[in-house]
Each structure stands twice: as structure tokens, then as C-alpha cells.
Amino acid sequence: MGKSWVMNTSLLFFILFLQTLKHVHASYKCYGDFFTGNYGINRDNLLSTLPSNVVNNGGFYNASLGRNNRIHVVALCIRGYEAQACKTCLEHVIDDTKSNCPHQKETFSWVTEEANDVLCNLHYTNHSTFGKLELLPFTINPNSKVLESYKNMTLFSQEWTAMVNRTLEAASTADTSSVLKYYSATRTEFTEIPDVYAMMQCTPDLSPSDCNRCLRECVNEFQRQYWGRLGGGVGRPSCYFRWDLFKFYKAFDNVTKVLAPPRQCSPPALDCGRDEKHFEGRHIAIIVVPAIINLIIFVGLICSWKRKTSDTGIKESYNPYDGQSMLRFDFVMLRTATHDFSPETKLGEGGFGSVYKGVLPNGQEIAVKRLTKGSGQGDMEFRNEVLLLTRLQHRNLVKLLGFCNEGDEEILVYEFVPNSSLDHFIFDEHKRCLLTWDVRYRIIEGVARGLLYLHEDSQLRIIHRDLKASNILLDAEMKPKVADFGMARLFNMDQTRGQTSRVVGTYGYMAPEYATYGQFSAKSDVYSFGIMLLEMISGRRNKNLKEEEGEEEEEQEGLLDFVWKKWSEGKYAEMIDPLAAPSTNISVDQVMKLIHIGLLCVQEDVFKRPTISSVLIWLESHAATTMPVPTPVTFLTAPSSPSSSLHG
Numbered sequence: 001m002g003k004s005w006v007m008n009t010s011l012l013f014f015i016l017f018l019q020t021l022k023h024v025h026a027s028y029k030c031y032g033d034f035f036t037g038n039y040g041i042n043r044d045n046l047l048s049t050l051p052s053n054v055v056n057n058g059g060f061y062n063a064s065l066g067r068n069n070r071i072h073v074v075a076l077c078i079r080g081y082e083a084q085a086c087k088t089c090l091e092h093v094i095d096d097t098k099s100n101c102p103h104q105k106e107t108f109s110w111v112t113e114e115a116n117d118v119l120c121n122l123h124y125t126n127h128s129t130f131g132k133l134e135l136l137p138f139t140i141n142p143n144s145k146v147l148e149s150y151k152n153m154t155l156f157s158q159e160w161t162a163m164v165n166r167t168l169e170a171a172s173t174a175d176t177s178s179v180l181k182y183y184s185a186t187r188t189e190f191t192e193i194p195d196v197y198a199m200m201q202c203t204p205d206l207s208p209s210d211c212n213r214c215l216r217e218c219v220n221e222f223q224r225q226y227w228g229r230l231g232g233g234v235g236r237p238s239c240y241f242r243w244d245l246f247k248f249y250k251a252f253d254n255v256t257k258v259l260a261p262p263r264q265c266s267p268p269a270l271d272c273g274r275d276e277k278h279f280e281g282r283h284i285a286i287i288v289v290p291a292i293i294n295l296i297i298f299v300g301l302i303c304s305w306k307r308k309t310s311d312t313g314i315k316e317s318y319n320p321y322d323g324q325s326m327l328r329f330d331f332v333m334l335r336t337a338t339h340d341f342s343p344e345t346k347l348g349e350g351g352f353g354s355v356y357k358g359v360l361p362n363g364q365e366i367a368v369k370r371l372t373k374g375s376g377q378g379d380m381e382f383r384n385e386v387l388l389l390t391r392l393q394h395r396n397l398v399k400l401l402g403f404c405n406e407g408d409e410e411i412l413v414y415e416f417v418p419n420s421s422l423d424h425f426i427f428d429e430h431k432r433c434l435l436t437w438d439v440r441y442r443i444i445e446g447v448a449r450g451l452l453y454l455h456e457d458s459q460l461r462i463i464h465r466d467l468k469a470s471n472i473l474l475d476a477e478m479k480p481k482v483a484d485f486g487m488a489r490l491f492n493m494d495q496t497r498g499q500t501s502r503v504v505g506t507y508g509y510m511a512p513e514y515a516t517y518g519q520f521s522a523k524s525d526v527y528s529f530g531i532m533l534l535e536m537i538s539g540r541r542n543k544n545l546k547e548e549e550g551e552e553e554e555e556q557e558g559l560l561d562f563v564w565k566k567w568s569e570g571k572y573a574e575m576i577d578p579l580a581a582p583s584t585n586i587s588v589d590q591v592m593k594l595i596h597i598g599l600l601c602v603q604e605d606v607f608k609r610p611t612i613s614s615v616l617i618w619l620e621s622h623a624a625t626t627m628p629v630p631t632p633v634t635f636l637t638a639p640s641s642p643s644s645s646l647h648g
């Protein structure tokens with residue numbers, strides 16, 4: 001009987017992908033003959049105490065049981081695991097192994113449970129493997145996503161190899177301070193992909209050279225079979241390698257991040273700065289930084305959660321007013337998704353509350369905004385208001401997926417946008433060079449589109465009131481999405497034009513009439529847009545006046561004063577960000593046009609500011625356009641009353 005099984009390789013090498021639970025990245029392999037005698041009993045006995053033994057032994061454990069039908073088992077959890085998560089992972093693996101490989105003598109598996117931030121491994125055999133390099137069989141799970149558009153594949157290949165080499169070197173250098181001594185996790189920036197994660201682990205009973213060999217074979221196998229796929233994992237009994245385009249578990253926070261050598265930001269090839277004529281007469285020289293390809297894999301779409309409403313904790317609630325359904329999220333589930341709103345998952349502090357990154361049970365990443373103060377609305381109004389906001393859908397707006405209100409909690413759930421916010425790029429000298437003129441132009445255009453939709457094209461006609469660089473999120477392709485709109489509505493403050501005693505917003509970005517008198521209109525958003533635009537052109541932050549006063553740096557020149565001075569003196573080249581890599585698609589004239597538009601947007605006189613639709617027309621026109629001549633701008637002193645940022 002055994003023989004027929006040996007021959008039937010497709011059954012012997014039985015790979016199980018846990019397709020139903022996508023957040024579990026698993027590879028199982030069952031092999032060897034069917035067992036006889038009390039091997040099964042020995043196995044069950046040994047496995048029953050295994051999870052706690054692994055935890056009690058620092059994350060790695062090996063044991064044997066039985067006389068004639070002796071079974072040998074090795075198991076581990078990833079470094080940085082939490083005891084409970086490790087146990088749970090192993091319990092799942094043991095259950096799955098028993099049901100999927102009920103009779104075979106040998107099995108191994110490597111399983112990542114993203115929801116619990118853990119990776120665990122189980123390997124049992126009828127012979128002792130302790131200290132031995134076990135290369136076969138192996139499992140390989142490629143991602144389905146294919147690399148479609150890397151401008152230079154030679155470069156990609158070099159970057160990938162360099163990444164795996166570094167990870168491999170780090171992993172196979174024994175770190176004897178940990179029981180789990182062969183482990184390495186790295187984050188690498190590729191030219192066209194901001195974050196690439198790789199992780200490697202060997203069982204700690206190996207020698208460093210065996211570990212190295214095992215991992216090398218994983219890497220080679222991946223290259224041999226699935227080169228071109230974006231991410232995947234290869235497992236062997238003795239080691240595991242996985243790479244992906246997102247941080248697939250928290251343990252990365254604890255390890256040394258191996259970054260690529262600082263990107264060589266090509267110095268702006270234009271000899272600007274000194275020679276104005278030169279600058280004006282010429283198109284900015286050529287360095288193509290291609291669009292960053294869309295990488296982040298969202299595992300599961302909203303429609304797939306809807307199908308599984310009962311077990312995901314997301315319920316559809318029905319709105320009697322328009323018959324549309326929307327998603328109401330369960331508080332407990334959001335708590336689990338964000339690790340109880342733990343500081344590690346915090347993405348930032350936005351208007352009205354903190355924002356956390358969460359992962360739903362189906363693997364989808366979300367941004368969870370927990371409002372610090374309730375909206376002051378009743379349940380029904382809150383729900384209806386959110387419903388209206390979820391209907392605002394535009395590619396340049398962050399999508400609101402749903403809400404949760406239970407007890408005192410009011411929570412908004414948004415799509416997760418991978419590249420964080422614009423301020424992380426423009427105010428960071430290392431990342432700023434990623435923003436070529438081309439990218440900057442497209443971001444500015446996209447924000448204007450999002451704003452136009454809010455102001456004029458949506459049914460609601462929303463004034464944002466807190467537009468700023470940190471409220472512009474960038475997706476995997478560096479396309480902008482405006483975040484945090486509609487807050488004033490939620491907080492019962494909405495009028496499309498009016499006066500309010502409650503000023504939300506951020507000094508530095510606030511139009512003078514809004515900061516001083518609380519008067520807001522679409523034009524006060526245009527002002528904030530202008531500030532953001534000038535920040536992107538100059539690479540300078542518009543200093544918060546209050547902070548400056550506090551720090552007694554009053555001598556420092558404000559952004560507007562600086563820009564105006566250079567503009568009026570005709571020293572355009574001195575005003576633009578020296579780190580902005582030039583781009584083929586954008587001419588000097590277009591950069592000049594941006595500055596001109598920026599200056600018009602920040603006019604003190606509301607009526608001299610353009611509408612956002614005029615801004616878009618100017619941005620999109622290729623012919624020379626006539627625009628009004630800007631009058632001098634300056635940064636006005638903020639009023640003494642409200643504090644520097646009133647939201648939150």
C-alpha cells in the first residue's frame with residue numbers, strides 16, 4: 001500500500017494553500033509513508049503540549065516521543081512573537097496539519113498569521129532532524145501580482161538581488177543573544193518601489209553555513225520559478241524566505257531595518273540658482289523617474305467582506321432615506337484590527353482624532369479614525385452624515401468605508417493609503433528627491449481635482465477647512481488623495497459659506513479672514529491650497545507662527561515673504577526646491593505657472609483669489625494663459641485668541 005502512495009507524488013507532495021483565509025500565508029507539505037502502530041498516538045501526545053513548550057523555551061523547541069514508532073518534532077515562532085500569538089499560531093497549524101495530513105509520517109509548514117503578527121513553523125518526522133540541514137521537500141507560494149512596469153528590469157534585478165543578499169547575510173550570521181538565532185527582516189527602498197520587505201529564518205539547530213545554503217536555495221528557487229512575481233514565499237523544513245510589498249508582520253518594528261544605501265538623488269541637473277537667463281531659456285533637464293507602480297496588495301475587497309458579514313463583524317446597515325446600504329463596523333473587530341488601538345499601529349493625529357492602521361480579518365488594510373470628542377450628534381444623525389460622506393467618491397479623495405458608533409465611541413473607517421502623507425515627502429530631504437517636477441505637478445493637479453469635486457461637483461459642496469500637506473495622502477502610484485474632508489459637517493458646523501466661532505484648521509494654512517474672523521468659503525480652501533502648492537515648489541515648510549514665537553526664531557523668514565521676495569526680484573531659480581529632480585515632461589514655464597498660481601491663491605483679498613476651477617483650467621492648459629498679476633503677499637500675524645490648531 002505504501003508503495004502506491006510513494007509513487008503518487010501529487011498526493012505525497014500535497015500543498016495546501018489556505019485560500020479561504022487570505023491573511024494567513026501558509027505552506028504545508030505532507031510526505032512520507034502512512035504511519036502505522038502508535039505513531040499517531042505519539043504524535044498527538046507530543047503536539048498537545050507543543051505550543052506551550054515552544055513559548056516556554058524561548059520560541060524554539062524540539063522533542064521526540066515513542067519507542068518503536070518514534071516521532072521527532074521541531075517547532076518555532078518568529079523572533080519578537082507574543083506568547084499568546086505564538087500559541088495560537090501553533091494551535092492552528094497543528095489542527096490544520098492533523099486534518100490535512102491525517103496519516104502521513106512527515107510534514108512541515110511555515111505559516112504567517114498577519115492578524116496576530118506571527119510566523120510559526122512545525123516540522124515532524126519519523127527520524128531525528130535536529131541539527132541536520134533538511135532541504136526537501138519545499139513549498140513555494142508566489143503572489144499572483146506580476147511586475148508589469150519597472151522601467152529598467154536590469155536595475156530591478158540588481159536591487160532585488162542586493163536586497164536578498166543583505167537579508168541572507170544578516171540571517172545566516174548567528175545572533176547568539178537569541179534562541180532564534182537566524183533571523184533577519186529588512187525593508188528596502190527600490191528605485192520605483194518605496195518599500196520592499198524581506199524576511200528570512202532558519203531553524204536555530206543549523207550551522208551558519210547550512211542556514212546560508214538553505215536560504216540561498218529558497219532564493220534561487222523563487223528566481224527559477226517565479227521571477228517577475230511581486231512577492232512570495234519559499235519554505236523548506238530548515239528555513240523560510242518571504243518577501244512582499246507590505247510589512248507582513250509587526251516583528252519588523254523590532255529588527256534593524258536594512259535600508260538601501262541612501263538613494264542617489266540626482267542633483268537637479270539645471271544650473272539654476274546662479275544664472276537666471278540660463279534657467280529661463282531652457283527646459284529642465286531630463287531625468288525620468290517613472291511612476292511608482294501599484295504594489296500594495298489589498299487582500300480582499302469590500303464586496304468580499306459583504307459576503308462574509310456574519311463572521312467578519314461588519315454588518316450592513318440599511319438607510320431608510322435612500323435605500324443604500326453602508327458598512328457599519330463592529331467595535332470589537334476594529335479593536336482587534338488595530339491591536340487595541342496600540343501606539344504601534346498609530347498612523348498619526350488628524351483633525352478630531354487619532355488614526356490607526358488596522359487589518360481586517362479578511363486581510364484588508366484600513367485606516368481607523370477614532371474621534372476624540374464625540375460629534376455631538378445623535379446616533380441616527382451621525383450615521384446619516386457618514387452615509388452622505390461615503391457617497392463622496394472621487395479618485396483624489398480618501399474613501400470613507402464606514403463607521404462604528406457604540407457607546408461613547410465614534411469611529412470612521414477609511415481605505416488605507418500606503419505612501420503616507422505628502423508632508424513626509426516634501427519636508428524630508430531624503431524623500432523629497434522622489435518628487436520630480438512631474439510628480440509634483442501631478443500631485444498639485446490631483447489635489448485641485450479633489451478640491452473641485454468637494455467644492456462644486458459633489459452633491460454636498462464641502463469646504464474642507466483644513467487642507468494641508470499632512471492631509472494629502474499618496475497612494476502606491478504617488479497619486480494624491482485628500483483626507484479628512486467633511487469633518488465640519490460631521491460636527492454640525494457645515495454651511496458652505498459662512499462665519500463660525502469654531503475655527504478648525506492649522507495656522508500657516510489658514511486664510512487670514514478665516515483665522516481672524518472665522519469667515520470661511522471655498523476661497524479659504526483655495527488659500528490653503530496655495531500654501532501647500534508653494535511648499536511643494538520651494539520645499540520649505542510654512543512655519544507655524546506660534547511655534548516660531550515660542551522658539552523665539554522671529555528672524556526666520558516666512559514662506560510667503562520668501563516667495564514674494566524672490567518673485568518680485570525675478571530670482572525664480574532661488575525659490576524652487578534644489579532637490580526637485582527635473583523631469584522631461586515639465587518645462588520651466590510650467591514651474592513658473594505653478595508659482596504664479598500659488599501666489600494668486602494666497603492673495604489676502606478673497607476676491608483676488610481664483611476659484612479652484614480656474615486653477616485647474618490654468619494647470620491643464622498647455623498654451624500660454626493669461627493670469628492676473630499677483631499683488632504682494634505676506635504672512636499675516638495670527639490672532640492672539642485661538643491656539644495654533646484647534647481641531648482634534
Ligand SMILES: *[C@@H]1O[C@H](CO)[C@@H](O)[C@H](O)[C@H]1NC(C)=O
Nearest residue numbers: 031032033034105126127128
Ligand atoms: C521513516 O519513514 C520512511 C518511509 O516514509 C522510511 O523509509 C524510513 O526508513 C523511516 N525512518 C525511520 C528512522 O524509521
Ligand SMILES: *[C@@H]1O[C@H](CO)[C@@H](O)[C@H](O)[C@H]1NC(C)=O
Nearest residue numbers: 061062063064128129130131
Ligand atoms: C533536542 O534535540 C537534541 C539533539 O537530538 C537533544 O539533545 C535535546 O534533548 C532535544 N530537546 C528536547 C527537549 O527533547
Ligand SMILES: *[C@@H]1O[C@H](CO)[C@@H](O)[C@H](O)[C@H]1NC(C)=O
Nearest residue numbers: 079080081178251253254255
Ligand atoms: C520588541 O519591542 C518591544 C517594544 O519595543 C520590546 O518590549 C520587546 O522586548 C521587543 N522584542 C524583541 C524580541 O526584541
Ligand SMILES: *[C@@H]1O[C@H](CO)[C@@H](O)[C@H](O)[C@H]1NC(C)=O
Nearest residue numbers: 151152153154155156158159
Ligand atoms: C538600467 O540599469 C542599469 C543598472 O543600474 C544601468 O547600467 C543601465 O544603464 C540602465 N539601462 C537603462 C536603459 O537605463
Ligand SMILES: *[C@@H]1O[C@H](CO)[C@@H](O)[C@H](O)[C@H]1NC(C)=O
Nearest residue numbers: 158159160161162163164165
Ligand atoms: C548576491 O550573492 C550572490 C551569491 O553569493 C552573488 O553571486 C551575487 O553577485 C550577489 N549579488 C549582489 C548584487 O550582491
